[in-house]
Amino acid sequence: DQQVKQNSPSLSVQEGRISILNCDYTNSMFDYFLWYKKYPAEGPTFLISISSIKDKNEDGRFTVFLNKSAKHLSLHIVPSQPGDSAVYFCAASIIIQGAQKLVFGQGTRLTINP
Amino acid sequence: DAGITQSPRHKVTETGTPVTLRCHQTENHRYMYWYRQDPGHGLRLIHYSYGVKDTDKGEVSDGYSVSRSKTEDFLLTLESATSSQTSVYFCAIKWGATDTQYFGPGTRLTVL
Numbered sequence: 001d002q003q004v005k006q007n008s009p010s011l012s013v014q015e016g017r018i019s020i021l022n023c024d025y026t027n028s029m030f031d032y033f034l035w036y037k038k039y040p041a042e043g044p045t046f047l048i049s050i051s052s053i054k055d056k057n058e059d060g061r062f063t064v065f066l067n068k069s070a071k072h073l074s075l076h077i078v079p080s081q082p083g084d085s086a087v088y089f090c091a092a093s094i095i096i097q098g099a100q101k102l103v104f105g106q107g108t109r110l111t112i113n114p
Numbered sequence: 115d116a117g118i119t120q121s122p123r124h125k126v127t128e129t130g131t132p133v134t135l136r137c138h139q140t141e142n143h144r145y146m147y148w149y150r151q152d153p154g155h156g157l158r159l160i161h162y163s164y165g166v167k168d169t170d171k172g173e174v175s176d177g178y179s180v181s182r183s184k185t186e187d188f189l190l191t192l193e194s195a196t197s198s199q200t201s202v203y204f205c206a207i208k209w210g211a212t213d214t215q216y217f218g219p220g221t222r223l224t225v226l
Contacts, residue, residue: 004156006156031213032213034213034214034215036217041220042219042220043118043204043217043218043219043220044157044204044217045217046214046215046216049213049214089156089157091157093213097170098164099145099162099164099170100145100208100213101159101162101172102147102157102159102215103159104149104156104157104158105156106154106155106156107156
């Protein structure tokens with residue numbers, strides 16, 4: 001079963017507007033959440049993260065919101081820029097038998113239109 | 115820059131042949147991971163290592179083995195490659211005491 005889901009395979013946003021990417025999870029044992037950005041032919045790059053004890057974390061144009069009761073997190077990018085066009089993965093962290101593991105969503109392809 | 119390199123970056127092989135992918139890190143991180151990325155699946159964990167000679171399975175480990183004889187190198191082996199193992203493979207390290215993993219540039223493997 002898919003423990004982390006990104007239900008929107010793609011999203012198109014006009015330059016300068018807000019981009020909102022969503023992610024849902026099912027396992028309440030996840031204690032840390034991360035967003036990665038991926039360009040073609042490159043590895044995923046870490047973008048921003050949030051601990052399960054917080055509900056918001058901000059870094060420049062990027063803000064991640066966590067709603068634990070709904071098991072939902074979102075990434076807001078404002079204002080959106082053409083260089084933000086990429087695939088975005090959310091990931092949830094869990095410790096199993098002393099080892100940290102990440103569970104990833106399927107990814108959302110964000111396209112910023114000029 | 116997490117100092118992670120992967121080799122080869124691209125490989126085409128035939129069904130039934132053995133293949134070994136290498137991940138090399140320069141920062142002495144304890145934890146290393148191998149993932150595969152496929153359309154519609156995101157990244158899925160194949161195997162991970164928590165120290166020299168200490169490894170364990172991830173969610174999609176069938177058909178794969180790993181070895182870590184030195185801190186800096188984590189090898190992924192496909193004993194007998196199949197077409198279903200055509201994918202992009204990423205290595206990652208866990209950065210110190212944080213929960214953040216950093217990824218290498220990937221290896222695109224095609225099994226014909």
